[in-house]
Amino acid sequence: MSGGDAMSNPEMLGVKVPDSSIARDITQLVCDTESDMLFQHSRRVFYWGAMIGQRMGLKFDPELLYAAAMFHDIGITPRYHESQLRFEVDGANAARDFLRGRGIAAADVEKVWLAIALHTTPGIPEHMHPEIRLVQAGAGMDMTGRGYEDFTEEERAAVLTACPRGHDFARDVIDTFYDGLKHRPASTFGTFNDDFLAAKDPAFRRGNLCTIILGSPWH
Template sequence: MNGSVAGVPIPGSAMARAAAEFAITAAPQILYRHSMRVFLFAALIGQRRELAYDLELLYVTALFHDIGLTEPYRNSQRRFEVDGADAVHSFLSGYGALGDDIAEAWRAIALHTTFGIQAGMPPLTALIAAGVETDLLGLHFDEVDRTTRDSVLSAFPRGTGFKGLIIEALAQGMKHRPATTFGTVNADVLDRCDPDYRRKNFCGLILGSAWDD
């Protein structure tokens, strides 16, 4: 995709085009459009906060942030965030990205479901989290006004029933690895979607540990 959406330029370098082609091919439309909205909301929030960030790196990271939920990872037993983080690491390394940029993209994806800690981190990690929070939780509407949000949705629609469908898409990517949801909001997804799911309990793990006290 060329041009801009809501005043945000869509990166058009060879690396950006390759990332977009990969995401379009690998991810179902609901995840691809979500990823594009995450990028746009993140960029808009970054502009409003006057943060220094690399637009192309933000774009690639947003496109990869949910890749770990897709079909190639349906046998993985790792957290889907880590699968996505490793995927972006390999992709950026193949394009000769700087080590610090690769590390920050990895961290942004690995932490994007661990809400509450990203705001104090470097801009890329903070903005990916803010983009996710905006698209999924309806946060940051004070930083992205209604007209701007409508422009984003016109380019990348949520579609009818998005709220329920995105929960189902998340569940599909995690139902084969329920243990990986411990300690994150992902446990809520399987608790809702999988009748056989049983949460791990942190207190129970402490009380049942091998210590004799």
């Protein structure tokens, strides 16, 4: 991806990436770290999330939403292929360190950290700050089409024109997540991330909480 493509900032039906030095630095950092597939996915998560937020009348900080959306999958990149943490925590920590280094208020840093850390945890983000809720909503729309029919054909076309999905996004993203998780299978316990391992590795066995309870030292 060229630097010019990465730094472009189209307005999407009333939604635009914040035009600040922090947002531009985030764009360049993520562009330099992620594959084009993940980079474009992260941008789409911002647009979907912001459009959902506008439609719902939520009051959110576009810069915080952008930071969380752009960092939300950075923990799955090769930079973290030695980590044993949940990839969401790696991404949340990366965003926290970046924002702290630019003097962002602690409360705002915490919102971004939680938005990233919880974006794969169903049933909780929608009860928290709008930025947290909207990152999960945007990711769900882009990964699985959750809320697809809530967007018009014009809205979907506009986002995909600005942030192309690629000819085989589904298989590419599954392969990317498998590569980022296969060395830390224990980190997927209790999440749906173990689906990536189960899909790609016939030898993978999911953890089972009932088995763990019955086999614990208490029994």
